[in-house]
Amino acid sequence: xxxxxxxxxxxxxxxxxxxxxxIIAEQGGDLAxxxxxxxxxxxGIAGNALGQAIVDALxxxxxxxxxxxx
Numbered sequence: 001x002x003x004x005x006x007x008x009x010x011x012x013x014x015x016x017x018x019x020x021x022x023i024i025a026e027q028g029g030d031l032a033x034x035x036x037x038x039x040x041x042x043x044g045i046a047g048n049a050l051g052q053a054i055v056d057a058l059x060x061x062x063x064x065x066x067x068x069x070x
Contacts, residue, residue, distance in 0.1 A: 015061070023053045
């Protein structure tokens with residue numbers, strides 16, 4: 001993952017949009033297939049994986065912000 005500097009709200013918004021696109025590209029396909037197949041168990045698994053990817057991305061940026069305060 002590339003390191004970027006977030007100095008403004010606009011920088012953060014642009015980072016969030018690009019990161020969301022990447023997460024959907026990586027995780028969204030599994031959710032779409034599970035939904036198409038109407039397999040509730042797979043929908044749950046894929047949905048949880050998508051949610052975890054979002055949480056991981058938010059923690060990633062939070063950890064980066066926290067390091068600046070040290």
